[in-house]
Structure formats: structure tokens, C-alpha cells
Amino acid sequence: SKKERQEILTIMESISATGYTSGRDILTKLSALFNVSTGNWLEVDFSRWGKSTCDNEKFEKLKIAVIQHKKIKIVYENTRSERMERIVQPLKLSYKSKEWYLKAFCLKKQDFRIFKVNRILKLELLEETFVPTPFQEPKKTLQQTCQQIVLLFSKEIAYRVYDEFDETQIEYENNGDLIAYAKMPVDTWLIGYLLSFGTNVEVMEPKYLRTILAEQAQGIYEKNKT
Structure with a gap:
């Protein structure tokens, strides 16, 4: 049916937008065969502002490595500011909460690991291939480590609140300020995220987070005061 043909083309448009090499050619042929156009409705750019060449090259290498099952050598910076070199078997790219991650098997640790793509500082595509195995999610999931957070934002910064929180997570004060609930x-x-709001955010819960934020803010003041 016409609807089914349109849906097939929409799927191919989505695949093509991710940079899949054969996607655009297949889409063009199917469009001509079905005599239907999707209107070029989707555009995907993996890069950050100002770093298009570097980021796109990284994603291209990762895409090849995942699809062709090639090992890669990476230099990675973890959350403890430790820089390490690893050889990994890349299994899939994952997009979560506006960030890209690489799910892979680390040969040194002999375990599955998740690497934040932006923290992969160097990447070398190796010729050695591997037989992929399904990625095993950590037994302790991120949801199990989350805590209930309640934040009060001033109305002047509302546009940023909508960047991170769904409408169902937000309540409104009479003066227009916003209370956001999240785990x-x-x-x-x-x-760091909360500090970026400056004086436009107040931590309501948990109480110990208020103390941590205040200490960090005091440290910033001491370092930058004249």
C-alpha cells in the first residue's frame, strides 16, 4: 500500500541520516521505484558545536568498527581524571540523555564497559576482528544508584529547565518559579550541572546535597575572588 511504501522510505531516511554509507543510494532507488518522496525530513549531526570534523571522523570510525567487528585502541579519560589506554571490542553505540556512549568489551578488564564517546580522546581502528557477544548490562543499574532530587528554579531560567526535565516532573509556584522532581x-x-545555574537554583532535597553545593560554590568564590 502507499502507506507501507511511505513507512519503508521513512525508515531508510532515518538510516541514511545517521551516515550509513549505502543508506542514501538505497533510499534513492526505493523512492524512484515507489514514486514517493519522504521530503528529506531528518538531519543528524553527531558533532558538537565547533568540532564537526573531529567528532564526525570519530563516529565514522566507531560505526565501521561496530559494523565490521573490528577491535579499536582508545585513549580514555574517566570521571576520576585518569587517562588510560585500552583495546576494546566495540559492540554498539548508545544514545542516552543527550550523550553518546560506546558499549564494548574491554580486553584488559575482561568485562563489559560503557565509554562516554566525548571522553574518547584518541581512537585507532585495528585490523584484527572479533566475534561479537551480546552486551551484558551491569547488575547494578543506574536507576538503582539514583536518588530523589527536588530543585527550585527561578522563572528566569525556565528555558533551561525544559531542556532537562519533562513537563510531568515540574510544578509551578505562584510567582512563576519552577520545582523539578527527578531521580x-x-x-x-x-x-557541576547545578553550579551552572548560579543563584537561579536551590536544592530542596536531599539536604546533604545543599551542603555539597554550598561548599563547592564557596570554593569557587575563594579561588576567584580579587
């Missing part, structure tokens, strides 16, 4: 891991990323 999140309390880690260095969260502290």
Missing part, C-alpha cells in the same frame, strides 16, 4: 545519581556531573 538522579548524585555525582560530579550533577554538582
Whole structure:
């Protein structure tokens, strides 16, 4: 049917937008065969602002490595600011909460690992291939490490709140301020994220997070005061 043909083309348009080499050719042929156009409705750019060449080359190498089952050598910076070199078997790319991750099997650790793509500082595509095995998710999932967070944001910064929180997670004060509820891991990323709001955010729960944030803010003040 016409609807089914349109759905097939839409799927191929999505695949083509990710940079899959044969996707555009297949889409063109199917469009001509079905005499239907998708209107070029989707565009995907894997790069960060100002780093298009570097990021796109990295994704191209990762795509080849995953599809062709080739091992890669990476230099990676972890959350403890430790720089390490690893040879891994890349299994899949995963997009979660506006960030790209590589799910892989680490040969040194002999275990499955998740690497944040932006923290892969160097990447070398090796010729040695491997037989892929299904990625095994960690037994302790991220959801199990999350805690209930309640944040009060001033209305002036509402546009940023909508970047991170769904409408169902937000309540509104009479003066227009916003209260956001979420389960999140309390880690260095969260502290840095909250500090980026300056005086436009107040931690309501948990109480110990208020103390951590205040200490970090005091440290920033001491380092930068004149």
C-alpha cells in the first residue's frame, strides 16, 4: 500500500541520516521505484558545536568498527581524571540523555564497559576482528544508584529547565518559579550541572546535597575572588 511504501522510505531516511554509507543510494532507488518522496525530513549531526570534523571522523570510525567487528585502541579519560589506554571490542553505540556512549568489551578488564564517546580522546581502528557477544548490562543499574532530587528554579531560567526535565516532573509556584522532581545519581556531573545555574537554583532535597553545593560554590568564590 502507499502507506507501507511511505513507512519503508521513512525508515531508510532515518538510516541514511545517521551516515550509513549505502543508506542514501538505497533510499534513492526505493523512492524512484515507489514514486514517493519522504521530503528529506531528518538531519543528524553527531558533532558538537565547533568540532564537526573531529567528532564526525570519530563516529565514522566507531560505526565501521561496530559494523565490521573490528577491535579499536582508545585513549580514555574517566570521571576520576585518569587517562588510560585500552583495546576494546566495540559492540554498539548508545544514545542516552543527550550523550553518546560506546558499549564494548574491554580486553584488559575482561568485562563489559560503557565509554562516554566525548571522553574518547584518541581512537585507532585495528585490523584484527572479533566475534561479537551480546552486551551484558551491569547488575547494578543506574536507576538503582539514583536518588530523589527536588530543585527550585527561578522563572528566569525556565528555558533551561525544559531542556532537562519533562513537563510531568515540574510544578509551578505562584510567582512563576519552577520545582523539578527527578531521580538522579548524585555525582560530579550533577554538582557541576547545578553550579551552572548560579543563584537561579536551590536544592530542596536531599539536604546533604545543599551542603555539597554550598561548599563547592564557596570554593569557587575563594579561588576567584580579587
